[in-house]
Amino acid sequence: MSDYDSDEMVSSYNKYVFRKLLFIVICVVIMIAVIGYASTIGSAGLSPIDVYKTIYNHFFNKSAINGTNDWVVFTIRLPRIMTGLVAGMSLGIAGAAMQSMMKNPLADPYTTGISSGASFGATLAIGLGFTLFGLGGSSGIIVMAFVFSLIPAAVIIMVSSMKHTSAATMILSGIAVMYLFNALTTIIKLSLSETSLAAVYQWSIGDLSGSTWESFQVIAIFGLIGGVILMAMSKKLNILITGDKNAKALGLDAHKLRIALLIIISLMAASVVCFTGIIGFVGLVAPHIVRIFLGSDNRYLIPASAAFGAVLLMVSDLISRTIIAPTFLPVGVITAFIGCPMFLWLLIKARKSMW
Amino acid sequence: MFGKSNNTQAEPEYENIQDRPLLNVELKDLEFGYDPKRPVLRNITHTFNTPEFICIMGPNGVGKSTLIHCINKILKPTGGVVLINGNDTANMKLKEVAKDIGYVPAQSEDSFPLTVVDTVMVGLQNDFKFGTRKEDLERVYETLKMLSIEHLAMRDFNELSAGQHQKVMLARGLVRQPPLVLLDEPTSNLDIRHQIEVTKTLAQMPKLTNSIVIMISHDINITAKYADKIMMISKGGIYAYGTPMEVLTKEALRDVYGVDADIIERDGRPHIILNDSIPIPKEV
Numbered sequence: 001m002s003d004y005d006s007d008e009m010v011s012s013y014n015k016y017v018f019r020k021l022l023f024i025v026i027c028v029v030i031m032i033a034v035i036g037y038a039s040t041i042g043s044a045g046l047s048p049i050d051v052y053k054t055i056y057n058h059f060f061n062k063s064a065i066n067g068t069n070d071w072v073v074f075t076i077r078l079p080r081i082m083t084g085l086v087a088g089m090s091l092g093i094a095g096a097a098m099q100s101m102m103k104n105p106l107a108d109p110y111t112t113g114i115s116s117g118a119s120f121g122a123t124l125a126i127g128l129g130f131t132l133f134g135l136g137g138s139s140g141i142i143v144m145a146f147v148f149s150l151i152p153a154a155v156i157i158m159v160s161s162m163k164h165t166s167a168a169t170m171i172l173s174g175i176a177v178m179y180l181f182n183a184l185t186t187i188i189k190l191s192l193s194e195t196s197l198a199a200v201y202q203w204s205i206g207d208l209s210g211s212t213w214e215s216f217q218v219i220a221i222f223g224l225i226g227g228v229i230l231m232a233m234s235k236k237l238n239i240l241i242t243g244d245k246n247a248k249a250l251g252l253d254a255h256k257l258r259i260a261l262l263i264i265i266s267l268m269a270a271s272v273v274c275f276t277g278i279i280g281f282v283g284l285v286a287p288h289i290v291r292i293f294l295g296s297d298n299r300y301l302i303p304a305s306a307a308f309g310a311v312l313l314m315v316s317d318l319i320s321r322t323i324i325a326p327t328f329l330p331v332g333v334i335t336a337f338i339g340c341p342m343f344l345w346l347l348i349k350a351r352k353s354m355w
Numbered sequence: 356m357f358g359k360s361n362n363t364q365a366e367p368e369y370e371n372i373q374d375r376p377l378l379n380v381e382l383k384d385l386e387f388g389y390d391p392k393r394p395v396l397r398n399i400t401h402t403f404n405t406p407e408f409i410c411i412m413g414p415n416g417v418g419k420s421t422l423i424h425c426i427n428k429i430l431k432p433t434g435g436v437v438l439i440n441g442n443d444t445a446n447m448k449l450k451e452v453a454k455d456i457g458y459v460p461a462q463s464e465d466s467f468p469l470t471v472v473d474t475v476m477v478g479l480q481n482d483f484k485f486g487t488r489k490e491d492l493e494r495v496y497e498t499l500k501m502l503s504i505e506h507l508a509m510r511d512f513n514e515l516s517a518g519q520h521q522k523v524m525l526a527r528g529l530v531r532q533p534p535l536v537l538l539d540e541p542t543s544n545l546d547i548r549h550q551i552e553v554t555k556t557l558a559q560m561p562k563l564t565n566s567i568v569i570m571i572s573h574d575i576n577i578t579a580k581y582a583d584k585i586m587m588i589s590k591g592g593i594y595a596y597g598t599p600m601e602v603l604t605k606e607a608l609r610d611v612y613g614v615d616a617d618i619i620e621r622d623g624r625p626h627i628i629l630n631d632s633i634p635i636p637k638e639v
Contacts, residue, residue: 006496009508103466239477243464248429251453296467
């Protein structure tokens with residue numbers, strides 16, 4: 001026992017941190033590779049090298065821009081790929097932070113009702129043309145999704161404020177609200193005409209095909225701001241997972257922190273849902289896969305879940321476009337198809353339990 | 356670890372941790388009840404202002420944990436005040452209260468497991484710095500070593516036994532070397548050897564670090580052997596306060612616990628031989 005000294009501990013701790021950083025770096029490398037490869041898929045025969053050249057020229061060497069390539073990459077291919085990247089990041093971050101703050105491995109934007117709320121809002125806008133502040137088009141849908149995503153969050157906050165309730169109660173009230181919103185969405189769908197129903201259905205299946213630079217920007221802005229705030233709070237999240245009493249004893253009001261986090265996460269999740277529909281699994285599973293490899297220290301879990309979530313969604317989207325080309329499967333189907341066996345396999349193989 | 360203070364957060368007014376000012380913790384008419392009609396605690400008035408190892412004893416459900424939770428504001432008292440250096444904790448932010456108080460919960464509520472190092476580090480930091488400083492790691496190591504669990508440093512918290520959990524939670528509460536430490540039955544899952552070792556370590560802390568250590572304990576003989584003072588709680592109030600010889604009497608054990616025991620004195624401390632449980636007298 002006594003031969004284990006301080007230097008040894010520090011060096012093995014540093015190795016442990018290095019492993020985590022390496023995981024993130026590997027994910028980023030895969031992301032770049034997927035960007036290159038995914039941009040080559042389509043009728044214009046570009047090679048990955050062409051793609052990287054085109055991207056480089058677009059930003060740093062304007063004189064060498066090849067008009068056609070630039071148009072193909074930046075107008076046709078990249079909006080979808082980059083939207084997948086930021087959406088995966090946001091969902092990964094939202095899931096990781098939500099699991100930690102609720103101290104529950106089942107927590108994610110979907111099981112807390114936030115996605116369902118957003119989905120209901122968007123269905124109202126798309127199906128019935130009901131929007132707020134006279135906003136039309138996509139901004140009308142976005143605002144509706146945002147506003148309705150905050151309703152489940154508000155219910156969760158209200159329930160947990162009224163009684164001194166645990167994190168488990170929060171997630172239960174979230175699930176209850178989820179069922180309610182799903183039911184409401186079904187009612188609206190039943191009342192719709194065939195064409196509106198098709199539009200609602202198209203939107204709701206969870207897909208990246210409608211992505212534009214606008215969707216990229218909105219998701220990226222919320223993801224970036226939310227991600228930075230959550231990273232800054234990652235040490236507090238580490239305190240939170242050691243229990244509410246201990247958190248209070250360390251000067252942290254667990255309840256207030258949860259409210260703040262819930263609002264941030266709701267906005268992040270809603271920004272994704274209103275453009276892509278409900279893409280299940282990424283928010284729930286990406287953080288858990290990361291936990292298996294890296295442990296639950298939120299300082300690394302959050303960025304790693306962002307990176308891994310992005311990879312998972314981008315690869316899924318790539319597969320969804322190629323597997324039965326020229327038609328495609330919705331990405332939500334693929335994330336479940338890849339995510340489920342991968343997750344189950346890791347659960348069985350994992351040397352230790354993380355929950 | 357008890358040498359020079361390398362506490363980077365605190366204002367380094369003193370060279371040596373033994374020279375730091377002692378905390379003054381005053382409880383005045385403290386009352387707490389989940390149901391206002393039936394308070395768990397009432398009329399608790401006491402001042403802690405000596406560097407001593409104080410054990411709180413009393414039957415189950417009598418309000419021992421509630422009392423320490425009122426001191427560090429985990430619970431808000433429903434009556435009376437808690438003053439820390441003259442400041443009413445009701446008007447202080449949680450963070451200000453937490454600054455001077457270390458806390459070791461009775462049970463682990465840890466959900467997602469961190470490594471032991473990271474779990475203990477949680478007790479150290481409450482700031483926005485992202486990284487891990489080498490000096491923090493060294494402090495964590497010293498604390499783990501003090502409790503002889505340094506070999507567990509890189510293990511995950513949920514891989515450990517209940518006794519090891521308790522030691523890690525102890526390390527988390529002690530790593531900051533706070534001037535007041537509140538411990539809720541920190542040795543309940545330890546074997547007797549480790550109970551003795553941990554209690555001995557805690558008993559030495561007040562003098563070595565000029566701090567007040569308050570521990571809830573059920574082990575009557577270990578408490579009798581190491582406590583400087585014992586606070587006996589019964590029916591929501593303080594039944595007795597004093598040295599083990601003063602508090603652990605045949606009458607007290609009968610009145611408070613409903614236990615018949617013989618007390619023998621050894622080296623100025625009581626040694627309790629438990630005989631049998633007896634009906635608790637109706638009125639004290």
